[in-house]
Amino acid sequence: MADRTKKEPERDAGVLVIGLGRFGSAIAVTLDRLGQDVLAVEHDETKVAQYSGRLPLVQADATNPEALEQLGxxxxxxxxxxxxxxxxxxxxxxxxxxxxxTPQIWAKAVTAEHGRILQRIGAHHVVYPESDAGARVAHLVSGKMLDYIQVEDDFVIVKMRPPMEMQGFTLAQSDVRRRYGVTVIGVKSSGREFVYATPETRVAASDFIVVSGHEDVLERFSSRP
Known part of the structure; x- marks a missing residue:
C-alpha cells in the first residue's frame, strides 16, 4: 500500500526567468539586485555570453520539457x-x-490573441509590456501628469503638479475630493520626505501631489490650469 503520509517536496521561493530579451533581462537583473533567488534560462549563445557572470544563468532550450526538469x-x-x-x-x-x-506563471504577450492563448493553457498572469508602456506614455504626454499607474480597470494613481486652485491652500480648503471626485493620497515638497495627506495638509505651487481616482476624472483634473 502506498504511503499516504508522504508529501510532495516544498517548492523554493525562487524565481525562474526564461528568456533574456529586454523584458526578461530587466526582471532578472532587478530581482538579483534585490537579493531574490533567481535563475535565468536562455537558449541564445549571444545573450548567454552577454549576461554570463552578471546573473545566475544556464543555457538551455526551455521548449524542451526534459531540459526544464534537468535544471530543476x-x-x-x-x-x-x-x-x-x-x-x-x-x-x-x-x-x-x-x-x-509551477504555482505562479507570469508570461509576456505581444498581442491580445497571444495573451488569450497563454491564459487558456494555464498562465496565471499575462502582461503586455509594450502596450502598457505605450498607454502610460500617452497619458503622460497628453496632459500635466508626471507619472501614471493603472491599478485596476479604470482606477489609476497619478503624480502631478497641483492646479492653481490648490496652491497655498489646505486640502480641506480646496476640497478637491468633493468638487472633482479625486483623492489626494500624499504630497512631496522639495527637499522633504513624502507625507500622507490629511485635511490640514497645505499644498505649495512647487509641490508634487499623488492623486487617485477614475481615469476619466483624473484626466480632466490634471488638465486644470
Missing part, C-alpha cells in the same frame, strides 16, 4: 516567461511550466 524548474515557486519574439516558443514554454505544476 520543478523546484521554483514562480516563473516568468519573457519570450515575445516567438509565439510558438512562448506557448510551449508556458505549457511545460503548467505541466510541471
Amino acid at each position: 524548474a520543478r523546484d521554483f515557486g514562480m516563473a516568468v516567461v519573457g519570450i515575445g519574439s516567438s509565439l510558438e516558443a512562448s506557448v510551449l514554454v508556458t505549457a511545460n511550466l503548467v505541466d510541471l505544476g
Whole structure:
C-alpha cells in the first residue's frame, strides 16, 4: 500500500526567468539586485555570453520539457516567461511550466490573441509590456501628469503638479475630493520626505501631489490650469 503520509517536496521561493530579451533581462537583473533567488534560462549563445557572470544563468532550450526538469524548474515557486519574439516558443514554454505544476506563471504577450492563448493553457498572469508602456506614455504626454499607474480597470494613481486652485491652500480648503471626485493620497515638497495627506495638509505651487481616482476624472483634473 502506498504511503499516504508522504508529501510532495516544498517548492523554493525562487524565481525562474526564461528568456533574456529586454523584458526578461530587466526582471532578472532587478530581482538579483534585490537579493531574490533567481535563475535565468536562455537558449541564445549571444545573450548567454552577454549576461554570463552578471546573473545566475544556464543555457538551455526551455521548449524542451526534459531540459526544464534537468535544471530543476520543478523546484521554483514562480516563473516568468519573457519570450515575445516567438509565439510558438512562448506557448510551449508556458505549457511545460503548467505541466510541471509551477504555482505562479507570469508570461509576456505581444498581442491580445497571444495573451488569450497563454491564459487558456494555464498562465496565471499575462502582461503586455509594450502596450502598457505605450498607454502610460500617452497619458503622460497628453496632459500635466508626471507619472501614471493603472491599478485596476479604470482606477489609476497619478503624480502631478497641483492646479492653481490648490496652491497655498489646505486640502480641506480646496476640497478637491468633493468638487472633482479625486483623492489626494500624499504630497512631496522639495527637499522633504513624502507625507500622507490629511485635511490640514497645505499644498505649495512647487509641490508634487499623488492623486487617485477614475481615469476619466483624473484626466480632466490634471488638465486644470
